Amino acid sequence: MDLLQQRIDLLHQSGQIDVQTKESLHNVLRLLNQQFGMDLNEETGSMMITHLAMAVSRQLEGKSIKEMNEGQYSELRDDGDFEKASHIWKAVQEVLPVPFTTAEKQYMLLHLAALLKQI
Amino acid sequence: MKKIVVGGYLEKEKIAEMIKEIGKDQVSLEIKSDFEAAMAVKNNQADYYFGACNTGGGGALAMAIAMLGMNQCVSVSTPGKMLSDEEILQSVKDGKKAFGFTPQHAEQVIPVILNAILNG
Numbered sequence: 001m002d003l004l005q006q007r008i009d010l011l012h013q014s015g016q017i018d019v020q021t022k023e024s025l026h027n028v029l030r031l032l033n034q035q036f037g038m039d040l041n042e043e044t045g046s047m048m049i050t051h052l053a054m055a056v057s058r059q060l061e062g063k064s065i066k067e068m069n070e071g072q073y074s075e076l077r078d079d080g081d082f083e084k085a086s087h088i089w090k091a092v093q094e095v096l097p098v099p100f101t102t103a104e105k106q107y108m109l110l111h112l113a114a115l116l117k118q119i
Numbered sequence: 120m121k122k123i124v125v126g127g128y129l130e131k132e133k134i135a136e137m138i139k140e141i142g143k144d145q146v147s148l149e150i151k152s153d154f155e156a157a158m159a160v161k162n163n164q165a166d167y168y169f170g171a172c173n174t175g176g177g178g179a180l181a182m183a184i185a186m187l188g189m190n191q192c193v194s195v196s197t198p199g200k201m202l203s204d205e206e207i208l209q210s211v212k213d214g215k216k217a218f219g220f221t222p223q224h225a226e227q228v229i230p231v232i233l234n235a236i237l238n239g
Contacts, residue, residue, distance in 0.1 A: 002196075007154070007182075010182075010185045011181060011185060013185070014184060014185035014186075014188075016181060016184055016185065027225040045180075046152075046154075047128045047155075047178050048171070049177045050128075050153070050181045050182070051173070051174070051177040051178050052174065053177075053181065054174070054176060054177035054178075054181055055174075055177065058176075065174055065199075066197070066199030066200065068198070087167050097226055103198070107173050107174060111173070112171060114202055
């Protein structure tokens, strides 16, 4: 098992994500690989997958974060990878156990855009 | 001399520079991955963990929480929300060893955390 899978398991063992979230994160990694050709490892994928794990947990627990301000979101929308990140996000959210709020979706798009620059 | 590790994901160099500038010869610093930084605190090779991510509690702290337990970790800032100086001071007094925050709040929270660590 690679380090990225171990990371997900560690988040589960430490009680930060439930078993449903753990399985959904493994499904996200499979989806990114099979549908988008993104074969993530610890170096490339740990920031996004850790963020996603905690984002799912926050929402299952009813915790909220604040939406980006207009300047931040405008910068994100102007990012060259924004459209592709949005396309990937539509597929990713289908395998998650909870719908994302606008704020959480914004930060996931930010992570996906950053990820696209890395791989 | 306090041993501080910078983990998290964002602006690690900048955070390390800020800590060094404030702590001078009272701190020693290492920049590591979030996993390695959390492990260093767990194994008593470091006293404190600082980490930043976009939300202040995801990539910044998840591994520290996994290694150290939630009772030793605190998210001092999230988007649009920051603990007061008094709350940060109290968290250090309460024995928190890992601090997560957003890059936007780094300049405000790092001096407060460090002051609490170095001067109680």
